[in-house]
Amino acid sequence: MSNVDVYWYEIRNSLYMNVCNRCTLRCQFCPKTQGCNQVHQYDLSLGKQPSANEVIESLPDLLGYKEVVFCGYGEPTLRLKVLVEIARYCKKFGIKTRLNTDGLGNLVHKRDIVPELAEVIDSVSISLNAQNAELYGKHCKPQLKSAYYGVHQFIRRAVNYFNEVRVTAIEGLDGVDINECKEIAEDYGAIFVPRYLDKVG
Numbered sequence: 001m002s003n004v005d006v007y008w009y010e011i012r013n014s015l016y017m018n019v020c021n022r023c024t025l026r027c028q029f030c031p032k033t034q035g036c037n038q039v040h041q042y043d044l045s046l047g048k049q050p051s052a053n054e055v056i057e058s059l060p061d062l063l064g065y066k067e068v069v070f071c072g073y074g075e076p077t078l079r080l081k082v083l084v085e086i087a088r089y090c091k092k093f094g095i096k097t098r099l100n101t102d103g104l105g106n107l108v109h110k111r112d113i114v115p116e117l118a119e120v121i122d123s124v125s126i127s128l129n130a131q132n133a134e135l136y137g138k139h140c141k142p143q144l145k146s147a148y149y150g151v152h153q154f155i156r157r158a159v160n161y162f163n164e165v166r167v168t169a170i171e172g173l174d175g176v177d178i179n180e181c182k183e184i185a186e187d188y189g190a191i192f193v194p195r196y197l198d199k200v201g
């Protein structure tokens with residue numbers, strides 16, 4: 001295991017940003033919940049939460065990449081200021097930006113952060129994970145009250161602001177009905193994308 005924090009990593013032609021290792025969910029299907037912070041060959045454990053400058057200074061030449069994705073084993077919107085600053089820097093190079101989020105940013109910050117994100121983020125992928133609050137609670141173990149409804153509200157806001165909104169749920173989770181999740185996503189005007197356990201990127 002490396003002692004050096006990984007602030008970014010590559011999957012195919014995209015650059016993934018690892019700016020936060022905290023989240024307010026304890027998803028039962030997440031490798032982090034089982035104590036594993038590994039994605040492909042990268043150990044995404046962070047010794048400390050990096051500043052925007054530390055991440056920006058560590059970046060490779062951005063011109064060769066198709067997209068910058070804010071992802072990692074943590075919720076990027078918990079570090080909203082850092083995320084926005086890095087994304088703004090990346091946009092100067094004309095590179096596309098995407099945020100993978102649990103959709104709980106508005107609940108955490110107790111305000112609507114979607115317009116602020118939309119200034120620097122082109123597309124979002126939001127984890128719905130279940131067709132109802134009960135199953136969401138079972139699989140994601142949210143620490144915040146009304147989390148499932150928070151995700152719905154975030155999707156509703158997001159479709160008005162981003163060029164592309166994807167909503168995801170994982171195939172094969174006990175009781176999760178992928179078709180119902182798809183219906184929910186499409187009713188909001190989002191694109192539904194099924195995901196598969198242990199597959200990142």
Ligand code: SF4
Nearest residue numbers: 023025027030073074
């Ligand atoms: S929100 Fe993401 S990082 Fe956090 S436990 Fe769930 S899947 Fe893992």
